[in-house]
Amino acid sequence: MPRVIVANLQEGMTLLRPVTDKNGMILLSEGTVLTEKWIERIQDMAIEAVYIDGPTQRTIPKEEELARLDARFKYVEEVPHMKLLKKLIKEHIEGLYVQ
Amino acid sequence: MSSEIIQVQRSKIENIGALPTVPATLKRISAIIEKPRVTLDEISHFVSNDPALTTKVLKMVNSAAYGFPGRISSVSHAIMLLGLNVVKGLLLGISVFEIMEKVMSGLWNHSLACAVASRMIAEKKGVKDPEEISIAGLLHDLGKVILILEFQTQYEKAMQETLQKGITIYEAERIFFSNAHSDIGMWLAEKWRFPKNLVEVIAYHHNPVLSKAAPLETAIVHFSDVLIRARGVGFAGDPFAPSLHPAVFDMLNLSEHDIKDVLARVEESVDATEDLAL
Numbered sequence: 001m002p003r004v005i006v007a008n009l010q011e012g013m014t015l016l017r018p019v020t021d022k023n024g025m026i027l028l029s030e031g032t033v034l035t036e037k038w039i040e041r042i043q044d045m046a047i048e049a050v051y052i053d054g055p056t057q058r059t060i061p062k063e064e065e066l067a068r069l070d071a072r073f074k075y076v077e078e079v080p081h082m083k084l085l086k087k088l089i090k091e092h093i094e095g096l097y098v099q
Numbered sequence: 100m101s102s103e104i105i106q107v108q109r110s111k112i113e114n115i116g117a118l119p120t121v122p123a124t125l126k127r128i129s130a131i132i133e134k135p136r137v138t139l140d141e142i143s144h145f146v147s148n149d150p151a152l153t154t155k156v157l158k159m160v161n162s163a164a165y166g167f168p169g170r171i172s173s174v175s176h177a178i179m180l181l182g183l184n185v186v187k188g189l190l191l192g193i194s195v196f197e198i199m200e201k202v203m204s205g206l207w208n209h210s211l212a213c214a215v216a217s218r219m220i221a222e223k224k225g226v227k228d229p230e231e232i233s234i235a236g237l238l239h240d241l242g243k244v245i246l247i248l249e250f251q252t253q254y255e256k257a258m259q260e261t262l263q264k265g266i267t268i269y270e271a272e273r274i275f276f277s278n279a280h281s282d283i284g285m286w287l288a289e290k291w292r293f294p295k296n297l298v299e300v301i302a303y304h305h306n307p308v309l310s311k312a313a314p315l316e317t318a319i320v321h322f323s324d325v326l327i328r329a330r331g332v333g334f335a336g337d338p339f340a341p342s343l344h345p346a347v348f349d350m351l352n353l354s355e356h357d358i359k360d361v362l363a364r365v366e367e368s369v370d371a372t373e374d375l376a377l
Binding site for chain 1: 158265325326328329330331338339340341342343345348355358359362363366
């Protein structure tokens with residue numbers, strides 16, 4: 001599950017993995033529900049991202065993603081093996097939207 | 100269409116320190132890397148003297164593209180674990196793509212995703228140094244950076260051409276320039292004294308059957324390039340999935356499960372590397 005950049009953290013998110021300092025000392029344990037205060041503290045540390053519980057939020061709707069896939073393959077549909085590749089990528093994309 | 104083919108001169112490109120458009124960081128790194136017997140100490144010293152560069156190197160080696168998440172804390176440690184060629188490649192990747200994000204947004208993501216996919220396929224194929232293939236994946240398009248910096252107007256025309264004709268940027272480059280990005284990347288890789296296999300991957304990632312010294316490595320990066328573009332991660336000059344070379348498909352002999360595995364890993368790493376936007 002998703003790594004969230006510290007700048008994008010929001011109140012109410014739950015830590016999937018503990019936040020540690022450079023030496024591995026645990027600062028916030030897993031399962032901590034983030035409050036505004038915790039988020040500020042995390043943002044003050046030299047940490048890039050933390051792991052948050054829950055599904056990745058997909059910003060592009062599935063139909064749009066699949067339409068883009070069609071557009072990318074427009075000129076190579078008939079090239080050997082590209083059908084297979086497209087099928088696998090399509091299944092992969094569809095899998096991303098299953099909650 | 101009345102466009103003149105631009106002659107790209109190897110001697111000029113190789114003299115990268117004299118190209119006015121190339122930023123100073125890249126020139127400094129180039130000057131260090133091209134030394135015939137550059138030592139680990141010299142590289143380590145060079146990087147350590149530049150805090151911004153140090154941070155970027157450490158971010159990269161601790162990222163999903165390499166196998167040591169969060170475990171490498173110093174440049175000398177990175178060099179010991181990854182080897183000189185990989186660190187040389189990383190330094191170049193970092194300095195080249197920093198520029199690139201400014202001129203072609205998305206190429207860094209494309210390259211990073213290729214690095215992840217290449218490393219993973221290399222592992223599946225039991226290649227001895229997956230890190231070196233990862234570097235090849237990271238650097239395969241470095242020629243595009245130089246082409247854009249040197250011939251910005253024509254390169255923009257070439258990108259327009261891809262949309263009008265439904266061709267790839269590699270095909271468009273060959274309409275507008277005497278040499279494609281793969282040639283330019285090869286010239287520089289040779290100048291920087293990269294090992295033969297890395298030079299060949301860069302030179303032949305669009306014509307993988309031409310590789311003699313590194314057919315498997317070249318096939319891996321070719322496949323990764325096609326897969327990443329087909330998945331639509333980043334941007335490499337045109338919005339199309341290029342054709343996969345059938346010989347590469349046969350050579351790698353990846354199962355459907357393998358391919359989906361690679362796609363899943365790339366997806367994770369794309370999420371995780373948002374903060375690697377250097």
